[in-house]
Amino acid sequence: MKTKLEKSLAALEKEAVKKLQQFVQIESTTGIEQKGQAFIAELMKEAGMEMDIWCPTDDDLKGLKGYDGCGADNLGDRPNVVGIAKGSGQGRSLILNGHVDTVPAGDLSKWIYGPYSGHIKDGELYGRGACDMKAGLLAAVFAYKAVKDAGIKLKGDVQIQSVIGEELGGVGTLACVGRGYQADGAIIMEPTSNVITTGEVGTMLFRIIIDGKPAHGSASYEGVNAIDKFCYVYKEIRNWADEYNQNSDEKKDPRFKNYKVPCDLSFGIVNAGTWCAMLPEFLTAEGRYGFPIKESVASARKLFEKELERISQQDEWLAEHPVRVEWYNVAWEPYDLPASHPLVTTLQEVCAEAGMSTEIGGNPYGTDIKYMNDMNTPAVIFGPGTIKKGHFVNESVPIKEYLQAINILARMIVRWCGAVE
Numbered sequence: 001m002k003t004k005l006e007k008s009l010a011a012l013e014k015e016a017v018k019k020l021q022q023f024v025q026i027e028s029t030t031g032i033e034q035k036g037q038a039f040i041a042e043l044m045k046e047a048g049m050e051m052d053i054w055c056p057t058d059d060d061l062k063g064l065k066g067y068d069g070c071g072a073d074n075l076g077d078r079p080n081v082v083g084i085a086k087g088s089g090q091g092r093s094l095i096l097n098g099h100v101d102t103v104p105a106g107d108l109s110k111w112i113y114g115p116y117s118g119h120i121k122d123g124e125l126y127g128r129g130a131c132d133m134k135a136g137l138l139a140a141v142f143a144y145k146a147v148k149d150a151g152i153k154l155k156g157d158v159q160i161q162s163v164i165g166e167e168l169g170g171v172g173t174l175a176c177v178g179r180g181y182q183a184d185g186a187i188i189m190e191p192t193s194n195v196i197t198t199g200e201v202g203t204m205l206f207r208i209i210i211d212g213k214p215a216h217g218s219a220s221y222e223g224v225n226a227i228d229k230f231c232y233v234y235k236e237i238r239n240w241a242d243e244y245n246q247n248s249d250e251k252k253d254p255r256f257k258n259y260k261v262p263c264d265l266s267f268g269i270v271n272a273g274t275w276c277a278m279l280p281e282f283l284t285a286e287g288r289y290g291f292p293i294k295e296s297v298a299s300a301r302k303l304f305e306k307e308l309e310r311i312s313q314q315d316e317w318l319a320e321h322p323v324r325v326e327w328y329n330v331a332w333e334p335y336d337l338p339a340s341h342p343l344v345t346t347l348q349e350v351c352a353e354a355g356m357s358t359e360i361g362g363n364p365y366g367t368d369i370k371y372m373n374d375m376n377t378p379a380v381i382f383g384p385g386t387i388k389k390g391h392f393v394n395e396s397v398p399i400k401e402y403l404q405a406i407n408i409l410a411r412m413i414v415r416w417c418g419a420v421e
């Protein structure tokens, strides 16, 4: 016999898929989130939630821990949306947090169905943001709707936070911290293939600058080629990164077993020179540095700086002209929640009930979970789709996982917040 909740879940499947298509069809690249937010706010309102919609300002955020790194420039007409359903009292409260913004579509000609098609083929729904993370965000709204439609009255409060600016540092979730939002538990619906994810490595962005000595290209031996120096520095940094990865706790941690390199360090931009027959005056290289959970942004920066110092000391030119490093204003602190925490065990219970895996995973990239400690809210990440498709051309999400996420989140809302008998 199907329960009331199972019946209402089955009844809304078709609509949930149709709405996901429409949601993906709305472009909501970081900075232009308005239309996406209007869409999701309307759905929350229809589900009977009270709405808190506001445009965060720089003044709201200044002074908050985490401000250096939230990407607070370029605010303005960019609404944050929080839907609230108050319980009858005595229950545990739950935050469901997701970001409405997406990365840009990139080269349009490479998209088979166009970046904002919402096209469905072989069980996958395609489009920018489908997996990162419109499916997860919308799953939360439909999960709450299923509970409501089933006539279940909750004891604890449910809050759905649809935030802006995650892709550039998480200004929207920081604004929720500033507004005083907190709860007894939170789920961030980033793509984890519906694996309960309790640990996240730290991430930061960096730029290194290497000085050279310009010379005519026919007499390069009279100068110092910053490109040659970079080749040396690159190899050394890569070796260092491989080593700290190999020795990291994450390498032994089963939560990260699906990731060959849990704390990846990579370069994405290299720039040097102004003329082909002249040695460049300097070179800049920018990259992304993932670091172990046991470190903090501050301690991981020190390790990196120390390594650059060692590398510089071993080279005659660089000993005199040490490699410099600049840190971007965006960084993600690591996060870890013990597997014994009730948020984790309760989520495992409902996954088991729905016949899904109760496995616990780890995250090799940064999410808004970095702010949950500031919100005094224990959190996990759990959502449909895989990060191996997020930010890629032809991004897609399996519809089956999206519907599973709605199912699990609905059960979790009832189990965590409690139902009035």
Ligand SMILES: [Zn+2]
Residues within 6 Å of the ligand: 099, 132, 133, 166, 190, 191
């Ligand atoms: Zn995301």
